[in-house]
Amino acid sequence: MSENKLRQNTPMVPYPSGAIVPERDLGSIPVLECTHLGIDFGGLKAVDDFNVIMGRTEIAGLIGPNGAGKTTIFNLLTKVYQPTRGTMMLEGRDMGNMTTVDVNKAGIARTFQNIRLFGNMTVEENVRIGLHNQIRYGMFSGILRLPKYWKSEKQQHERSLELLDIFDMASLADARAGSLPYGAQRRLEIVRALATHPKLLLLDEPAAGMNPHETEELMENIMKIRDQFRIAVLLIEHDMNLVMGICEDICVLNFGRIIAKGTPDEIQRNPAVIEAYLGKQKEAKA
Amino acid sequence: MRTKKARFITSMVTYGVVIALFIILTVMIDNKSISRTLKGQLIPICSWIVMAVSLNLVVGISGELSLGHAGFMSLGAFSGIVMSGWLLNGFQMEDPSLRLILAILAGGLVAGVVGALIGIPVLRLRGDYLAIVTLAFGEIIKNVMNCVYVAVEGKQLHWGFLTNELPGTLLLNGPMGAVKVKAISTFTAGFLLVMFTLIVVLNLANSRSGRAIMAARDNRIAAESMGIHITKYKMMAFVTAAVLAGMAGALYGLSMATLVPTKFSFNESINVLVFVVLGGIGNIPGSIVSAAALTILPEKLRFLQNYRMLAYAVLLILAMLLSNNPVMKSLLKKLIPWRKKPADGEEAMRA
Numbered sequence: 187m188s189e190n191k192l193r194q195n196t197p198m199v200p201y202p203s204g205a206i207v208p209e210r211d212l213g214s215i216p217v218l219e220c221t222h223l224g225i226d227f228g229g230l231k232a233v234d235d236f237n238v239i240m241g242r243t244e245i246a247g248l249i250g251p252n253g254a255g256k257t258t259i260f261n262l263l264t265k266v267y268q269p270t271r272g273t274m275m276l277e278g279r280d281m282g283n284m285t286t287v288d289v290n291k292a293g294i295a296r297t298f299q300n301i302r303l304f305g306n307m308t309v310e311e312n313v314r315i316g317l318h319n320q321i322r323y324g325m326f327s328g329i330l331r332l333p334k335y336w337k338s339e340k341q342q343h344e345r346s347l348e349l350l351d352i353f354d355m356a357s358l359a360d361a362r363a364g365s366l367p368y369g370a371q372r373r374l375e376i377v378r379a380l381a382t383h384p385k386l387l388l389l390d391e392p393a394a395g396m397n398p399h400e401t402e403e404l405m406e407n408i409m410k411i412r413d414q415f416r417i418a419v420l421l422i423e424h425d426m427n428l429v430m431g432i433c434e435d436i437c438v439l440n441f442g443r444i445i446a447k448g449t450p451d452e453i454q455r456n457p458a459v460i461e462a463y464l465g466k467q468k469e470a471k472a
Numbered sequence: 473m474r475t476k477k478a479r480f481i482t483s484m485v486t487y488g489v490v491i492a493l494f495i496i497l498t499v500m501i502d503n504k505s506i507s508r509t510l511k512g513q514l515i516p517i518c519s520w521i522v523m524a525v526s527l528n529l530v531v532g533i534s535g536e537l538s539l540g541h542a543g544f545m546s547l548g549a550f551s552g553i554v555m556s557g558w559l560l561n562g563f564q565m566e567d568p569s570l571r572l573i574l575a576i577l578a579g580g581l582v583a584g585v586v587g588a589l590i591g592i593p594v595l596r597l598r599g600d601y602l603a604i605v606t607l608a609f610g611e612i613i614k615n616v617m618n619c620v621y622v623a624v625e626g627k628q629l630h631w632g633f634l635t636n637e638l639p640g641t642l643l644l645n646g647p648m649g650a651v652k653v654k655a656i657s658t659f660t661a662g663f664l665l666v667m668f669t670l671i672v673v674l675n676l677a678n679s680r681s682g683r684a685i686m687a688a689r690d691n692r693i694a695a696e697s698m699g700i701h702i703t704k705y706k707m708m709a710f711v712t713a714a715v716l717a718g719m720a721g722a723l724y725g726l727s728m729a730t731l732v733p734t735k736f737s738f739n740e741s742i743n744v745l746v747f748v749v750l751g752g753i754g755n756i757p758g759s760i761v762s763a764a765a766l767t768i769l770p771e772k773l774r775f776l777q778n779y780r781m782l783a784y785a786v787l788l789i790l791a792m793l794l795s796n797n798p799v800m801k802s803l804l805k806k807l808i809p810w811r812k813k814p815a816d817g818e819e820a821m822r823a
Contacts, residue, residue, distance in 0.1 A: 264697055290699035302694035304687055308476070315687045318680065319699045325708060328679025329672050335679065342680075360476070382699055 192409050193245070196434045198449055201239055206448070208434055211241025215278045217293075217386050217418045218263070223272035224442075225262055232258050233442045236272070240386065240435075245412055245419045247429040250439035251462070256422045257299055259439075260388050264296055265289050277385065291319055293385035297375040297392060299422075305364025309355065309374055312363050313346040316381025321345065349377050352414075353407060368395040373404070380411065387411070389421040393428050401425060405432050430454065438462070476678075483674045486757045490670065494663045501659070509771055517767045518662025519545075519724035522669045524747035524763035525756055526716035529673050531745070532754030533682065534709035535689030536595070537603040540610030541744050544714045545721035546617055546736035547586055548579030552722025553650045553731065554622050554629070555579070557643040560654065562627040568656040575656075576665065576722040583718025587711045595706040598692070602710075610741050617733035618647045649732035650725065657727035665723055666760075669716050673756060676712065685709050750791060 198206040207216065216239045223236040233255045240246055248256050261267045263274065265286045274281040276292050284292060295316075304312050321342045327334040350356045353373040358366065363374060372392055379387055392408070393401045405428055412419055423429050429436065430450045438446040438459050446456045453459055497514065500506040523545060530538045555578035559565040594605045621632040625640025632638050636646060644650055676682045684705045687695040692702060725731050747766055751758030769787065773780045794800050 266693060266697075286693075286696040287699050287701050290697055296697055298694065302691050304690045304694070306690065307683070307686065311683055314680075315683055315695070315698050315700070318684055321680075323680055325676065325679075325681045328681050329675045331675060338680070378698065 191430070192405055192432050193434055193450075198434065205237070205239035206435060207239060207241030208244050211243055214242045216240055216275075217242050217244075217277055218420070219275040219278075220263075221273050223259075223262060223269055223274060225258065225267055225270045231442050233262065234271075236439075236442075236444060238437060238447075240418050240420060243412060243416055243418060244435060245408065245421070245433050247433035247436040248420060248422045248439060249424070249426075249429055249436060250445075254439040255442040256439055257390055258442075260296055260390055260422065263289070263388060264294060290382055290384075293383075294388060295379035295382045295384035295386075296388035297372070297379050297390055299390040299394070301368075301371050301375060303363045303371055303374060303378070305362070307363055308359065309350065309361050309363050309366070310343070310346045310359040312374060312378050313349055313381050314342050316349075316378040317342050317345055318382075320381065320383050346381070349381055352380070352411065353377060369397070369400045372396065373407075376407075376411075380415065385417055387417055387419045389419060389423075391422055391424065393423055393425045398427075401428055404428070408432055479678060482757065483678075486670060486674070486760070487667070489757075490663070490666060490760070494659075497659070510768070513767060513771065514659045515657050515662045515727040516724060517764050518659070518666050519720040519727075520744070520747065520763045520767050521666050521760050522716055522720035522723070523744045524751065524759040525666075525669050525673055526713040526720070527744050528748045528751070528754065528756060528759045529676070529709050529716075530713045531748050532752075533673075533677055533689070534685050534706055536706060536710065537600065538606045538710070538713070539603050539738070539741050539745070540606030540608070540613075541713070541717055542736040542738070542740035543606070543610035543613040544583040544587060544717035545724065545740070546613050546733060548576075548583045548718025548721025549725030549731060549736070550617060550620075550644060550650065550721075550733070551582040551718070552576060552579035553653055553725045554624075554643050555722075556654065556656065556726055557641075558624050558629055561624045561641060562629075568654075569658075569661070572656045572658075572661055572723075572726060575726055576661075576719045579722030579725075580715040580719040583721065584711050584715035587714025588707070591707045591710045591714075595703050595710060607738070607741075610736070610738055614733055614736060617644075617649075617736075620644055621646050647733065649730060649735075651730050653726065653729055653731065655727055655729060657723050662723055665719060669719075670756070670760075672712065672716065676709075677756075681705065681708060746788065750788065750795070752795070 197209045199209045199212055201207050201216065218238065218240040220236055220238045224234045225232050236259060248259065250256055258267065262269050265281070265284055276294065279292065281289060304315065321338050323334045323338040347356045347359060350359060355370065355373060355377065358370070363371065366374065372395065376389065376392060393404055396404060408419060409432055411417070433450060436448065436450055436453045437444055438453060440462050445462060446453055446459045448456065497506070501511060523541060527538065527541045530536055552575035556571050556575040559571050559574060565571050590605060590609055594602050619634045621636045621638055621642065622644040623630045623638035623640040623642045630638045630640060636642065684700045685708065687698065687700055688702045688705050696702060747763040748759055750766065751760070751762035770780060770784055773783050776783050
């Protein structure tokens, strides 16, 4: 089902604890390690016993039917929700006491399913907000326009354009972010997240609202970002072409629980997944 | 929101117009071609402009509703008066301009410290708590100032709560407020304070901190996910506004011979909010124009006698309706060329 396969069948090897990571990441600490992660909303176990280990430069996918708890996991990882159970480690650092802001500073950046750009600001300003903790100067340098202000503003400007260039959006720098077409807004969210200098990038349905051509470009760009910035990417996506085309490791979620984990080929052959999710799609296609 | 270049031009035009008006008015004062009532109102106008611009920093740029801005003005006014009286009586500092500068600084400092004390607990919460707390704060300050007595004896400041049996000369006399104040505020000082406020607010808005403040306003979760500490930046806007309001208060207080604490009531807070809303939320030049116009207007309507406030209200409603009228807006855009819309995304894509 995935004709345009961008990943070059990375050999996946078991990590000491049993999870699989790309062979190249075996030597370094996993960027993310969740154990028995869970959250309850009242009596509902929205996510339960979520375990995952992500290698340093791994592209992993999180799939599952609607309401399976995928976005909830992103909200847990960024501490928008506080987990009820379990632990999360970012590069071996416990994330238990971190706030959303700390998580970002520690190296997790995300995009949103329902786009959350600063619509009234320009494209460049949105990226500059991503650079907030990267290129800094204080309030008084800003008010008094000290040399630090001019230097840092110039750096921010150059860096923003560099980042926008990844998606060929530098020419849109002065456009109002809210006026961009839907696909461009999604790309801008990725650029803004990249600007925070993450180690792990969480993409929530990055291809939603994109046409097949744009999706293909997006796949190439995600691979490019991973290679250029040496970061890990965890993505939620319903577009199976994208998921099967670039993810090295896939985790299938249903009713808040992991029902299958493995490489794309394994997932496509997994009877539980086919029954719960992919099988229905294949029948519909046939 | 306009593009960076357009915003720069707007700032420069704002500074330019304020400076030009100051020069024109100064010349008119020298020629005595200005009416007495308007001349007497120049310093209050400057204070209200500072109040409106600083409240716009909270309401427009930071997106929090503050209903107690007059409370900060009150704090600034009375601490400014005490500072000035103390310097005059205790240190025989005759130079009025130096005394005024120190009084304004004292007013700003006191208001800023109190603003920080209020902001620390309240700005951690989401929702309308700031409005509720600042509303209460304004009333509390008014009533507390009603009971505070301050006297100066040599270099010693004495203060009493609910008791006026203090040695030395009374500076603040409880519900009678400050009496026999030496009016040392000048129009030049007012102009300089307006310029200072504009520089602070406009430069802050167009800096890294200002972008963070606006990001926190527009989308809390997205801003936090980008590593922006919401409370810190809301505090920055709120305390800066409090400091500026305190400075405006000191300028205002030292332009009057007497000043009672009940002057800074809830009504005044709402008045400043009206300046901000009429001038446009987040629109700094608009705040200047509306603060000036709405300070002059009630005086100009005196000939209507008892119907004065009624006419004021009607004019206010008309102004609100007209300024939100699309026809008027497009006319305004044609008249002011630099207020063009920024390039539309799709258009720029095609280009």
